[in-house]
Amino acid sequence: MAKPDLIIFDCDGVLIDSEVLSCRCLSEVLARYDINLGVDQAQDLFLGRSVTAVREHYEALGRSIPAQFPAELRTSVRAAFHSSLCPIDGVNSVLQDLQIPHCVASSSEVDRVSFSLSLTGLAPHFGARLLYTSQMVERGKPAPDLFLYAAERMQVDPHRTLVIEDSVSGVKAGKSAGMTVWGFVGGSHYQSRDGNAILREAGADRVFGRMADFWRTDRQGD
Numbered sequence: 001m002a003k004p005d006l007i008i009f010d011c012d013g014v015l016i017d018s019e020v021l022s023c024r025c026l027s028e029v030l031a032r033y034d035i036n037l038g039v040d041q042a043q044d045l046f047l048g049r050s051v052t053a054v055r056e057h058y059e060a061l062g063r064s065i066p067a068q069f070p071a072e073l074r075t076s077v078r079a080a081f082h083s084s085l086c087p088i089d090g091v092n093s094v095l096q097d098l099q100i101p102h103c104v105a106s107s108s109e110v111d112r113v114s115f116s117l118s119l120t121g122l123a124p125h126f127g128a129r130l131l132y133t134s135q136m137v138e139r140g141k142p143a144p145d146l147f148l149y150a151a152e153r154m155q156v157d158p159h160r161t162l163v164i165e166d167s168v169s170g171v172k173a174g175k176s177a178g179m180t181v182w183g184f185v186g187g188s189h190y191q192s193r194d195g196n197a198i199l200r201e202a203g204a205d206r207v208f209g210r211m212a213d214f215w216r217t218d219r220q221g222d
Contacts, residue, residue, distance in 0.1 A: 003100065004160055005100070005157065006102065006151060006154050006161045007102040007163075008104070008105045008163045009102060009103070009104050010048070010104075010163075011113050012108060013048075014184050015088060016120050018081065018116065018187075019043065019166070019188070020189050021081060023042035023189070025080050026046065029069065029073045033065065033066060045057065047169070048170040049140065049167075050134045050141075052140065081115070088187065088211060089186070090211030091211045092121065093212075095122065095125040096125075103132060103154055105150045106131075106134070110131065110133050132149060134146055141167070141169040141172070142172035142176070147173055147179060158177050158178045162181075166190075166199075168199065168202040171199055171202040175202075180205050181204050182207070183195070183207040183208075184207075185199065196209075
């Protein structure tokens with residue numbers, strides 16, 4: 001596509017390097033309920049998914065998730081983020097130079113995304129009206145609902161929209177919405193995984209590994 005009319009950024013793994021931290025917290029909290037989930041397994045199963053998706057997954061397996069699970073996970077993630085969260089290298093420069101309307105569409109809760117963007121200094125690039133989460137729609141990723149909702153609120157045709165995603169579920173959601181999707185594999189969770197192959201297989205139109213190469217469409221990956 002030519003320059004899009006809207007760019008939708010996922011948050012975790014695209015704007016902030018949070019996926020390993022989040023998956024580690026998920027693994028630790030589930031262990032309290034005698035559910036064994038390794039960090040690598042958490043990435044495979046729940047990367048880009050909501051807390052609701054985690055609960056539904058285990059309930060389908062006959063495992064009950066206590067009501068306090070979301071609150072305990074939220075507390076654990078916030079502590080980990082406060083001590084270790086960093087923005088994705090180079091993303092601040094991309095956002096500063098961006099002349100195209102843009103917003104965030106994340107599977108995480110509004111409070112968590114707002115906290116993350118504030119903590120990493122990226123909040124000034126997005127106002128409250130430019131932040132959309134799975135709490136606002138009936139179905140989370142990989143359903144297209146969130147991206148379609150964001151495009152509608154931004155008053156842009158989905159076919160003129162570019163999505164930046166790091167997860168299989170996010171790529172599938174963007175493609176199902178009729179949008180162009182670029183996969184980003186520069187987060188630490190892809191250091192030992194072939195992100196290019198993973199996101200290409202999911203349907204990404206392009207995969208790149210450095211924010212410095214954001215507009216270099218001749219560079220299809222690392």
